[in-house]
Amino acid sequence: MTTINWGIIGLGDIASSFAAAFNVENATLLAAASRNLDKANAFAEKHSIPKAYGNYEEMLFDPDIDVIYIATPHSHHAQYILKSLKAGKHVLCEKAITMSNKELDEALALAKEKELVLTEAMTIYHMPLFHKLKDIIATGKLGKLKMIQASFGSLKEADPTNRFFNKDIAGGALLDIGVYALAFTRFFLSSQPTEVLTTMNPYETGVDEQSAIILKNKDNEIAVVSLTFRAKMPKVGIVAFENGYITVQDYPRASKATITYPDGTSEEIDAGDSAEALNYEIDLMTQNVLHKTPNVNMPLTHGVMEIMDNLREQWGLTYDFE
Structure with missing residues (x-):
């Protein structure tokens, strides 16, 4: 069975919770990225993550990574969603997924063009x-x-x-x-x-x-x-x-x-x-990517x-x- 490899952008508290919880069949947390390599290395060591990057862009072009989990401040969500999609990565982004419907529509259009899955990490x-x-x-x-x-x-x-x-x-x-x-x-x-x-x-x-x-x-x-x-x-x-x-x-x-x-x-x-x-989010995203199925929750995300x-x-x- 294919394994879906994940990488994290933004290594704050929620990212730490995400990494600590990560335990889903057919999914591996492969990499973590920060603007500070020492912080990325420390995070990777703490959570037994094989790869650490000192900048986000370098991780986005790692061919081994399938999905990017974005846990930056809200102000940077849209920016890194677009960069991740342009790099050919599926995206699970923390809530609120973007700052506006305009940003969300742009991201959804790119995801559709690239045939990639874009999902909000909304536990509900x-x-x-x-x-x-x-x-x-x-x-x-x-x-x-x-x-x-x-x-x-x-x-x-x-x-x-x-x-x-x-x-x-x-x-x-x-x-x-x-x-x-x-x-x-x-x-x-x-x-x-x-x-x-x-x-x-x-x-x-x-x-x-x-x-x-x-x-x-x-x-x-x-x-x-x-x-x-x-x-x-x-x-x-x-x-x-x-x-x-x-x-x-x-x-x-x-x-x-x-x-x-x-x-x-x-x-x-x-x-x-x-x-x-958090594993329910990870599992659904992994299944969406494995089976090339769309995100069923996006109409709710869009409505909010x-x-x-x-x-x-x-x-x-x-x-x-x-």
């Missing part, structure tokens, strides 16, 4: 629990979808130099944690929102610190999303139907959910393993990016490098 789309919940919803026993609520509050240190608040590398709550809440919401909505209402408080650096978002689609389904970078809130998603509601705690990597019915009874739903969240474009336009939030 890959966790078995969410697909099991979709199957339950499809039976019709819960009735019509009415409301969705999703909150995500992360208490970041109030440091203007921290990457979370750094406008030069696309900091802010929306692109970092908001993409999870919006992905959860869009996964369950029957159609793309046509109405988007919002308010936002900026941090002193100009990025979005906290926001409230209301979405409504043509099916009259409404979603409410709450985000903050300066207060802890539970990562809880609620999907409410006429005949019951689904509660998902810690939804970014959830393996359990509860369905509560109008009479007060409840049902526990289990599927998958939270500890394997469309919502984020709308929000940032309403907030008047732009970045110099766009």
Whole structure:
């Protein structure tokens, strides 16, 4: 059986988690690249990766590598997606995959031209629990979808130099944690929102610190999303139907959910393993490449990016490098 070889661009915290978790049949983590060779060597040694590169471009032209995992700051995603695709590599890119739909459309067009797979590393789309919940919803026993609520509050240190608040590398709550809440919401909505209402408080650096978002689609389904970078809130998603509601705690990597019915009874739903969240992404990407199948989640990714474009336009939030 063919083995798909992976390389990593950007060696921060999420890349370290990715490398530590990497354990998928027919896939090998072959190389790691940084702008600093010492950092690349240290990362490769820590995670038993055979190859290390002191610049990204050198790794992109390694003929042994099939897939590039991009874990740079958001501001550099589109740049390295395009470079990777031009080098003939399939791409799994961290969320949010790009800064805008314009960037995403350009990347998708190039991927199509090159007959390559481009996917966003969004755990929600890959966790078995969410697909099991979709199957339950499809039976019709819960009735019509009415409301969705999703909150995500992360208490970041109030440091203007921290990457979370750094406008030069696309900091802010929306692109970092908001993409999870919006992905959860869009996964369950029957159609793309046509109405988007919002308010936002900026941090002193100009990025979005906290926001409230209301979405409504043509099916009259409404979603409410709450985000903050300066207060802890539970990562809880609620999907409410006429005949019951689904509660998902810690939804970014959830393996359990509860369905509560109008009479007060409840049902526990289990599927998958939270500890394997990153491997679900790696496995699907590997299978897509092996079998030359397209990324089935891109319509959801595209829909979330469309919502984020709308929000940032309403907030008047732009970045110099766009």
